[in-house]
Amino acid sequence: MASVTVRNLSDETHRALRVRAATHGRSTEAEIRSILENAVRPEGRVRLGSLLAEIGREAGGVDLEIERDKTPAEPVGFE
Secondary structure (H helix, E strand, O other): OOOOOOOOOOHHHHHHHHHHHHHHOOOHHHHHHHHHHHHHOOOOOOOHHHHHHHHHHHOOOOOOOOOOOOOOOOOOOOO
């Protein structure tokens, strides 16, 4: 996991972070992680996998009960 160091944070901001963290019952570091994650991953974002699944459903779905050929593959001959 990556680490980030924040320098020159005002005492007022640090105090507010500590109070906010205590209100949520977590450490200051956990609170900062939560704030950053919420800032860069908003709830309304479109997720690629969910979008592709929705497109598949709209197109009639996918039959996952396909009978697969289990015959071993033969190597290709170059002669």
